[in-house]
Amino acid sequence: MMISARRRALETPEILLSVFQRLEVNDLNELARVCKAWSPMAVGTKWRTSKIRLSRVLVHLAPFNAVRSRIDITKEKWDRFQNEYAKKVTELDIDVSLATASRSVVEKLIQAYGGPLFPMLRKLRIDPTFPLDREDWWTPMAGLVACPTLGSVEIAQGTSDYEDMDGIIQAITGMAPHINDVSIYTLVYCPTYAAFSEVTQLAVNGYFDHEAWMACASLPKLKSLTILEAPDIRYYDHKVRWKQTYTVTFAALARLRIYDEDEGREARFIVSIIRNAAMPLLQTIGLHCTADVDMALIRRYLARGSPLLHEINLNNKEEKGPIEIVDVEGEEDESGDDSSEDADSEDDGSEDEDKVDDDSGSD
Structure with a gap:
């Protein structure tokens, strides 16, 4: 009886969806492979609730070596990529930028066949393993994936002392004004x-x-x-x-x-x-x-x-x-405290400057 009840529960779409939403991507992939009845929901849940890496999506458009060699990608293949993969992506992670040649090919495909690249994108996370100061990498990448549906953005720091953060922000907001x-x-x-x-x-x-x-x-x-x-x-x-x-x-x-x-x-x-x-x-x-x-x-x-x-x-x-x-203006000591604090801080600053001057003189 208990086994039968559990089986009926797992046949209920609402319960099944609730379970699937708590699983990791690898588990959802396994479920899609082992059970034909669960496959559509498992695949759909994976795309809706999981953070997808850019490279793992674009590989379905063309292998990276093919993209670099500027292989001819037909409109039919582009549409299939959009329907089967790109339109299902709602959360996207970018940790490694595309090579300039690869990015150029994708940009030309968007111009030729229509975009955006991920028309249903809701959340974008840029978590670079390379410095953000590579202006020729990260700023164009941000503009490449941003779209009007984007509502949430997370930008982590790169590994350099200088960041092209402003360029990335401008590229994103130029395509996604409603974040x-x-x-x-x-x-x-x-x-x-x-x-x-x-x-x-x-x-x-x-x-x-x-x-x-x-x-x-x-x-x-x-x-x-x-x-x-x-x-x-x-x-x-x-x-x-x-x-x-x-x-x-x-x-x-x-x-x-x-x-x-x-x-x-x-x-x-x-x-x-x-x-x-x-x-x-x-x-x-x-x-x-x-x-x-x-x-x-x-x-x-x-x-x-x-x-x-x-x-x-x-x-x-x-x-x-x-x-x-509190009657702030009526506080007797507020102005006095503030002025004394300012005076103290200025005195401290002057003392520090004197010390610096003394040190430099001694050198």
């Missing part, structure tokens, strides 16, 4: 986040300074911002202190998360950016850091700039409920 979910890992500089004008969720891992903070604020539809493990948080950029940066307004931000493990720096960073930010729609904020944070000071700034805030999570300790609005 709403972006994750970027960069250790070098602030990319042109403003190009993602429709983004609602943004995760930044790596380099982050006041320029990046203001660039994020320029995104009119941004609802969720996550700053991950920033190892290179900067307090100075072109001699501008965080405490003296212009006040920025996040028009739509409802959720802010900051994760940083560099003890002693992130507390200043968090206080500085919150002090100089107006987030009128912010509802939840999470601060995950190693150093002690002056929560009383943060609450004062949040009450002033985020009247809808009702949840604070500090190192996984939740505080829920409306944030008490």
Whole structure:
């Protein structure tokens, strides 16, 4: 009886689909081979839910040696490739760029027979094993696969000290203007986040300074911002202190998360950016850091700039409920504290400069 019930359950399409969606690609391939009844659903699930590598798709169009030799690919073969493979790809990984000759052939096929290359693509992940500074590789590759249906982009860092991140972003957004979910890992500089004008969720891992903070604020539809493990948080950029940066307004931000493990720096960073930010729609904020944070000071700034805030999570300790609005202007010590802090920081800076001068003189 139990075996019969299990068999009937596996014959139910909804249950079968739920099981298949939890399997790895190799398991789905095996199911497609061993059971004719399961094959259509297994193959369809593989294409819809699995991340597919670019090279594994294009090999069905022509072997790489044939592509390099510019073999004649007929319209019939192109259409078969589109129907059997390309149109089924919804998530795509690019880890190795095509050779220039191969990419040129694919570009000519798209121009001759119509594109885009992956018309149903929803999510693109660029995770290079080679440096991103090869401008002749990665920027054209991004434009080659991007399409209007693309809604999610993840760009990891290459292995070089310089990245052509801006070129990649411009190539993607030029073909996919409606991207709403972006994750970027960069250790070098602030990319042109403003190009993602429709983004609602943004995760930044790596380099982050006041320029990046203001660039994020320029995104009119941004609802969720996550700053991950920033190892290179900067307090100075072109001699501008965080405490003296212009006040920025996040028009739509409802959720802010900051994760940083560099003890002693992130507390200043968090206080500085919150002090100089107006987030009128912010509802939840999470601060995950190693150093002690002056929560009383943060609450004062949040009450002033985020009247809808009702949840604070500090190192996984939740505080829920409306944030008490403090009469910030009436705080007797605020201006005094700020000026003294500025004076202290300037004194510290001058002392450091004196030390540097002394050292250089001694050399």
